[in-house]
Amino acid sequence: MLAAIGVDSVEELFAQIPESLRLGRPLSLPDGMSETEVFERLAGLAAGNEDAERQVCFLGAGMYDHYVPAIVDAITQRSEFLTPYTPYQPEISQGGLQAMFEFQTAMSELTGLPVSNAGLYEGPSSVASAAYLAMAATKCKRFVVSRGLHPHSRETLETYSVGYGAEVVEVGLSGGETDAAALAAAVDSETAAVFLQSPNFLGAIERVEELGAAAKEQGALLIVACDPMTLGVLKPPGEQGADIALGEGQPLGNRLDFGGPSFGFFCATEEQIRRMPGRIAGETDDVDGRRGFVLALQTREQHIRREKATHNICTAQALNALGAMIHLAWLGREGFRELGELLVRRTAYARQSLAAVDGVELLHEAPVAREFAIRLDAPVDRVLDRCAERGIAAGYPLGREYPEFEDGLLVAITERRTKAQIDQLADVLGAAIAECGDFFPDAGEQSAIAQEAR
Amino acid sequence: MALTQTPMQAEHARTIYEKSKPGRRAAVLPEAEVPETPLAELIPAELLRDEPPRLPEIAEPEIVRHYNRLSRRNFDLDSGFYPLGSCTMKHNPRLNERVAALPGHARLHPAQDPKRAQGALELMWLLQESLAEICGLPHVSLQPSAGSHGELAGLLLTRAYHADRGEERIKVLAPDTSHGTNPASVTMAGFEVVKVATNDRGGVEMDDLRAKIDEDPGQVACLMLTNPNTLGLFDENIAEIAALIHAAGGTLYYDGANLNAVMGQSRPGDMGFDIVHVNLHKSFSQPHGGGGPGAGPIAVSERIEPFLPRPQVVRRENNGHGSIYDLDHERPKSIGRLRGFQGNFGVFVRSYAYILSLGGDGLAEASETAVLNANYLKARLAEGRAGGRLPVAFDRHCMHEFVLSGKPMKKELGLATLDLAKRLLDFGFHPPTVYFPLLVEEALMIEPTETETKESLDGFAAAIEAILHEAEGDPEVAKQAPYTTPVRRLDEVKATRRPVVRQPL
Numbered sequence: 029m030l031a032a033i034g035v036d037s038v039e040e041l042f043a044q045i046p047e048s049l050r051l052g053r054p055l056s057l058p059d060g061m062s063e064t065e066v067f068e069r070l071a072g073l074a075a076g077n078e079d080a081e082r083q084v085c086f087l088g089a090g091m092y093d094h095y096v097p098a099i100v101d102a103i104t105q106r107s108e109f110l111t112p113y114t115p116y117q118p119e120i121s122q123g124g125l126q127a128m129f130e131f132q133t134a135m136s137e138l139t140g141l142p143v144s145n146a147g148l149y150e151g152p153s154s155v156a157s158a159a160y161l162a163m164a165a166t167k168c169k170r171f172v173v174s175r176g177l178h179p180h181s182r183e184t185l186e187t188y189s190v191g192y193g194a195e196v197v198e199v200g201l202s203g204g205e206t207d208a209a210a211l212a213a214a215v216d217s218e219t220a221a222v223f224l225q226s227p228n229f230l231g232a233i234e235r236v237e238e239l240g241a242a243a244k245e246q247g248a249l250l251i252v253a254c255d256p257m258t259l260g261v262l263k264p265p266g267e268q269g270a271d272i273a274l275g276e277g278q279p280l281g282n283r284l285d286f287g288g289p290s291f292g293f294f295c296a297t298e299e300q301i302r303r304m305p306g307r308i309a310g311e312t313d314d315v316d317g318r319r320g321f322v323l324a325l326q327t328r329e330q331h332i333r334r335e336k337a338t339h340n341i342c343t344a345q346a347l348n349a350l351g352a353m354i355h356l357a358w359l360g361r362e363g364f365r366e367l368g369e370l371l372v373r374r375t376a377y378a379r380q381s382l383a384a385v386d387g388v389e390l391l392h393e394a395p396v397a398r399e400f401a402i403r404l405d406a407p408v409d410r411v412l413d414r415c416a417e418r419g420i421a422a423g424y425p426l427g428r429e430y431p432e433f434e435d436g437l438l439v440a441i442t443e444r445r446t447k448a449q450i451d452q453l454a455d456v457l458g459a460a461i462a463e464c465g466d467f468f469p470d471a472g473e474q475s476a477i478a479q480e481a482r
Numbered sequence: 483m484a485l486t487q488t489p490m491q492a493e494h495a496r497t498i499y500e501k502s503k504p505g506r507r508a509a510v511l512p513e514a515e516v517p518e519t520p521l522a523e524l525i526p527a528e529l530l531r532d533e534p535p536r537l538p539e540i541a542e543p544e545i546v547r548h549y550n551r552l553s554r555r556n557f558d559l560d561s562g563f564y565p566l567g568s569c570t571m572k573h574n575p576r577l578n579e580r581v582a583a584l585p586g587h588a589r590l591h592p593a594q595d596p597k598r599a600q601g602a603l604e605l606m607w608l609l610q611e612s613l614a615e616i617c618g619l620p621h622v623s624l625q626p627s628a629g630s631h632g633e634l635a636g637l638l639l640t641r642a643y644h645a646d647r648g649e650e651r652i653k654v655l656a657p658d659t660s661h662g663t664n665p666a667s668v669t670m671a672g673f674e675v676v677k678v679a680t681n682d683r684g685g686v687e688m689d690d691l692r693a694k695i696d697e698d699p700g701q702v703a704c705l706m707l708t709n710p711n712t713l714g715l716f717d718e719n720i721a722e723i724a725a726l727i728h729a730a731g732g733t734l735y736y737d738g739a740n741l742n743a744v745m746g747q748s749r750p751g752d753m754g755f756d757i758v759h760v761n762l763h764k765s766f767s768q769p770h771g772g773g774g775p776g777a778g779p780i781a782v783s784e785r786i787e788p789f790l791p792r793p794q795v796v797r798r799e800n801n802g803h804g805s806i807y808d809l810d811h812e813r814p815k816s817i818g819r820l821r822g823f824q825g826n827f828g829v830f831v832r833s834y835a836y837i838l839s840l841g842g843d844g845l846a847e848a849s850e851t852a853v854l855n856a857n858y859l860k861a862r863l864a865e866g867r868a869g870g871r872l873p874v875a876f877d878r879h880c881m882h883e884f885v886l887s888g889k890p891m892k893k894e895l896g897l898a899t900l901d902l903a904k905r906l907l908d909f910g911f912h913p914p915t916v917y918f919p920l921l922v923e924e925a926l927m928i929e930p931t932e933t934e935t936k937e938s939l940d941g942f943a944a945a946i947e948a949i950l951h952e953a954e955g956d957p958e959v960a961k962q963a964p965y966t967t968p969v970r971r972l973d974e975v976k977a978t979r980r981p982v983v984r985q986p987l
Contacts, residue, residue: 029858029936033879038850041857041879044716045748055746056615060841063577070835074586076601078594087591090822097509099546105579107560108553113569114773116915118974119967120557120907122495124772127552130497133984137535143983146773149627152822160670180822187791187818191638191671233529261521263531276822285582286602287592287823288627289775301981307773310977315962316487319495320969324977330630331918335665335675342663343628343763347771357498357538357545363509365534369521370514376524377516395525416598424593428811447515 080284083416084449088399088440089229089424090151090178091278091287094257095444097358100281100351109350114307114343118322119314124346125321128309131353138259139273140266141295145306147349148341151276152181154292155223155253156188157305157339158272161296162221162249164303164338169194171221172214174206174239176228177253178276179429185223194220204232204392204401212242219246225253226265230401230426231438232394236268244269256280256293256352258397260368272296281355282348291345291352302328305339307346367443371398374450375441381454382439387461391426391436399440401426401433404457406464408437414460415453422457490555490968498538498548499985508542536987555968556772557912563938565859567883567915567927568661568712570742570764572848575839578767578832587831592823596808602827603807606795609834610779616845617738617758617781618749623790624779625825629739630663632759632778633706635791637671638817639757639782640704640733642789646815651703651732655694657686659712659919661737673703680921684876685717691726699730708737709753710744712919712927713876714856714883724754733757733786738778741765742931743853743882746846756783762826766833777829788815793824851932852882855939859930860884862943867950871895872902875922882931888924895953897960899924902949904971905963909945 035041042050061069085093103109108123115121132144148154155178159171171189173182175198182198189196199211206224215222222243226234240250251272252265257279265273278290296304302325310324330337359367379400382388391401404411408425415422426436441450521530540548558564564571582588590602610622626632637654644651654673656664658680665675676694679687686707695702705727710716717723727734736755742765744750750758762768763776770776782790793809794816800806809824840848860880863872871891874884888899903913903926915927930939953960964970 029854032861033854033857034861035857035879038854041853041881042747042850044718044879044881045744046718046721049721049748049753051618051746051748051752055842055845057612057837057842057845060844061838063839066577066835066838067581069838070581070605070831071584071586073601073605074581074584076599076604077586077590078598079586080589080591081585083598085589085591087593089593091592093589093591099508099542101583103546103549103553106550106553108556108558109549109772110579110769111559111574112556112772113564113566113571113770116566117557117903117907117913118972119904119964119969120912121555121772122968123552123554123556126495126497126555127549127772129983129985130499133497133499133987134535134537136984137537137987149631149774150821153627153631153820178822180819183792183819184821187638187820188634188670190641190817191634193672233525235529259531260534261530262525263529264535267531283588283828284591285588286590286594286599286827288821288826289777289828291775301983308981308983311982312973312977314969314973315971316491318491318969320972321495322972322974322977324974324981324983326974327978330662330666332662333666334662335669337662337666337669340630340634340663340666340670341628342630343761343770343776344774345627345771346773346775347769348775350772354545354549357540357548358508358542359537360507360509360539361534361537362539363507363511364537366511367509370511372521372524373514373516373519376519395529397525412595416595421591421594421598443512446512 083419083421085421086423086439086453087421089438090276091284092440092442093284093444094279094442096281096283097355099358100354103354104347104351109347115323122320125309127350127353129311129321131349132309134353134356135293135295138256138264139295140264141273142298143301144295145304145308147345148292148294148306149345150288150290150292152178152184154274154294155181156184158251158274159185159221160192160339161300161303163192163194165249165300166220168218168220170219171196171223172219173198173223174225175199175201176206176230176234177223177225178229181253204230204394206234206239208239211239215242215246215248217246219248221249221251223251227255227258227397227399230392231396231399232392233262233397236265240269258368260364261372262397277352281351289345289348291348303338304328306341306344370443371441374445375400378439378441378450381450382457385454385458387465391433399438401436401438403435404437404461406461408435410464411460414463415456418456420453420456422453488966497985498540499987501544501548502538502540504539506539506541508545562910563934563942564912565914565928565930566912567929568739570929570931572767572931573933574767574769575836578835581835582828582831600807603795605834606830607797607807609830610795612837613760613779613781616745618751619758619781619783621787621790622779622781623794624830625791625820626759626778626780627821627826628774628776629759629761629778630667631820632780633663633667634670635780635820636735636757636759637667637673639786639789641671642817643733643786644703651701653701654703655705658921660706660708661712661739664706664737684713684715685719686723688719691723695726695730702730702732704733704735706735706737708740710740710881713885714880715876716881720753739764740882743849745849746842747849756786762829762833767836768829768832775826775829777826789817791820792816792818848932855930855932855934856880856882856884859928859939859943862939863946866947868946871950883927883929885922886926887922888926892924896957897953899926901960905949905960906945907964908966911942911945
């Protein structure tokens with residue numbers, strides 16, 4: 029090979045790098061390892077984690093311990109789906125393109141909006157992408173955001189808005205739901221979009237249509253983040269006036285993976301199709317008249333439009349969206365509805381059971397679907413530690429992101445959480461609160477910590 | 483219709499919705515075990531949907547058949563040579579899939595208390611350290627989800643860095659050969675793109691760079707550069723470029739899409755870059771998945787570190803009992819979050835497994851082989867018909883990829899680069915990246931990666947030779963290609979003029 033190139037060594041090929049910029053030493057990394065050793069090393073690291081197989085997991089907050097059916101893995105691990113690049117050559121990418129088209133159809137059905145893209149990175153950054161679209165659509169740079177929107181989404185929107193040169197205005201909650209009067213007061217004619225989430229971060233199902241009226245009056249877009257797993261039973265955002273429905277797709281066909289990779293979904297009205305971010309598969313014909321699929325509307329995209337693109341996204345999460353499509357096909361129309369009903373009923377049972385525990389009260393009474401918030405009469409972190417020692421991840425502590433709910437805990441239910449596990453949670457939580465309650469609430473805390481340390 | 487067609491072409495594409503029959507299903511769900519209260523008693527009726535979404539109704543064997551059939555309508559890296567330039571289509575070791583699927587990784591909740599996720603945080607910390615060493619920069623954030631997300635992060639970091647110094651700079655310089663994501667990211671981050679010309683060696687035109695800086699040095703926020711660039715050439719003037727940008731007060735951003743050329747050979751940090759993104763789905767073997775998932779960690783210099791996204795994985799001493807790992811949310815100057823939770827952890831597992839497998843020497847050898855393969859294929863394509871019809875755009879040794887121009891082919895044979903690409907499909911190859919970079923007419927950008935054997939490179943060169951030979955006889959053959967693929971050339975204009983983006987039900 030060197031002779032064909034006309035050099036004596038590979039080193040000569042690197043001569044184009046100035047000598048002073050050559051590393052000139054081996055990388056300071058461990059030597060390579062055999063497959064067996066790498067497996068053992070990674071298995072050793074994995075063993076340092078308390079995953080949902082070792083703990084009963086009531087954690088949610090946007091990602092949920094659903095059962096991913098076996099066929100999802102079997103199909104997404106096929107080389108033909110796992111290893112191609114983005115389908116730039118449609119003649120040899122019909123499998124992936126058709127799967128995108130089917131996925132778009134499913135997400136359109138779920139959200140009640142006519143247009144879906146083929147997926148974005150994940151939930152919170154999809155919120156920020158919708159804001160970019162809203163600026164282009166309205167020529168305004170002001171976003172009104174419910175405090176019920178996932179804290180990660182709000183923070184991501186803040187991060188991006190610095191680049192957008194946009195302002196973010198937050199509207200508070202009342203009784204677990206977005207404060208309608210405060211929202212109406214916050215929306216003005218300079219508002220590009222109103223952002224809601226339903227069920228919101230505290231689990232409450234929002235009255236999207238009523239809340240959205242303010243956006244409609246002022247010509248702002250109504251953007252609704254939603255949990256796809258609830259859309260078998262809950263009214264879809266598209267039927268409640270949403271211009272854009274989006275969210276974290278993980279509950280559909282994707283494992284927890286400590287937070288990713290999953291995917292974001294993004295659906296909109298017809299009016300917005302040419303402003304959409306991300307890939308969109310479209311139907312067309314080949315020269316012989318055969319039905320086929322291509323990446324449609326590529327003139328929106330960075331590889332064609334460069335600085336005038338509707339978004340910068342290139343590699344997204346195609347394989348994760350495929351996993352979602354297979355999961356949805358496996359559940360089917362009836363199974364998807366049944367799963368939604370199962371979540372609502374088990375959640376109602378869990379909420380009622382926990383509310384009956386000494387030292388627990390509901391944080392709000394608003395209707396919920398699959399997650400609910402409670403308040404504990406004991407320091408949340410300690411209670412969670414005690415529960416963890418008994419093999420239960422009892423929920424997500426609200427204090428960091430909602431200082432007003434320092435005593436708050438968010439509890440999530442999936443079809444994997446059995447009645448027996450919910451009963452166990454009630455028992456363990458009650459016992460943990462009883463053990464930790466003495467330390468609560470105030471001055472005793474510091475001295476108690478000091479005592480424990482001794 | 484064509485007179486003859488392959489069995490796959492004869493099979494009309496039907497979506498899974500068109501295979502649906504009412505009452506069929508796959509899933510059997512667990513019993514509710516709790517009271518079957520009517521839903522309207524739990525949730526106000528006006529918040530419930532009237533009809534479930536029209537998902538397909540289909541049994542499991544048919545679902546499996548449907549997607550297996552679809553899969554056969556894809557070409558993939560495991561089936562053949564995939565020399566897509568700037569995409570680094572290297573082998574995806576299956577070990578990586580196995581370790582990512584371990585329950586300790588796959589079923590770990592992202593909100594798990596850090597003290598009960600020590601293995602995951604340690605893995606992230608180790609990956610951060612590894613990427614810092616490879617990039618020659620001291621600090622890493624794993625949060626960005628892909629390369630373009632890393633670019634946006636880098637530009638927001640640049641903005642925060644300047645703002646912290648009380649400056650607002652609006653110009654971002656980028657060569658005319660840059661990836662499309664670069665200018666798109668610049669706009670999203672609120673900057674203006676200033677294009678810099680390319681010189682006759684394929685590098686940055688220094689006079690143009692100086693002129694663009696001198697227009698108003700105080701407005702230069704950043705220079706975004708890929709090195710080796712999208713022509714596959716290392717910019718020999720990089721040290722001077724860095725000095726000019728730094729003297730103007732700007733930051734230097736490295737688009738890591740081409741990092742596969744220089745692992746263990748030369749480091750962006752040593753070249754003077756402040757911010758680098760790394761495509762774990764390119765150089766570090768995360769499968770591309772037909773368009774993701776990937777991950778785009780960023781490595782940064784000391785002066786950029788205070789602004790890194792929240793949360794950051796940190797290691798702390800544990801009172802003499804080894805180390806503990808944690809998520810640091812208290813970063814007052816941070817640009818904030820770019821996404822939910824901690825990033826694409828499953829990708830981190832695969833890439834760390836890859837780094838462990840190869841080791842420091844192995845990574846350096848991978849880059850050597852990638853560069854050797856690219857130069858060998860370039861040499862092969864300089865022979866015979868390709869040498870005349872498809873000259874290399876810049877005639878010098880390349881790094882991991884190179885760019886040919888199809889201009890003579892088009893002029894002499896009437897064959898566009900697109901035609902050559904489509905005819906390659908009939909020969910069982912994925913075509914190179916075409917019509918990029920924009921400054922090369924009828925461009926073909928070829929990146930073979932270290933994965934390929936000499937035989938597969940020879941096979942590709944022979945296919946190009948055969949297609950050119952064929953076109954000398956009858957160019958119409960290639961102009962109508964492909965013939966053997968599941969569908970033939972598709973009407974992309976129709977799909978954009980009157981988009982049909984979902985199945986009507």
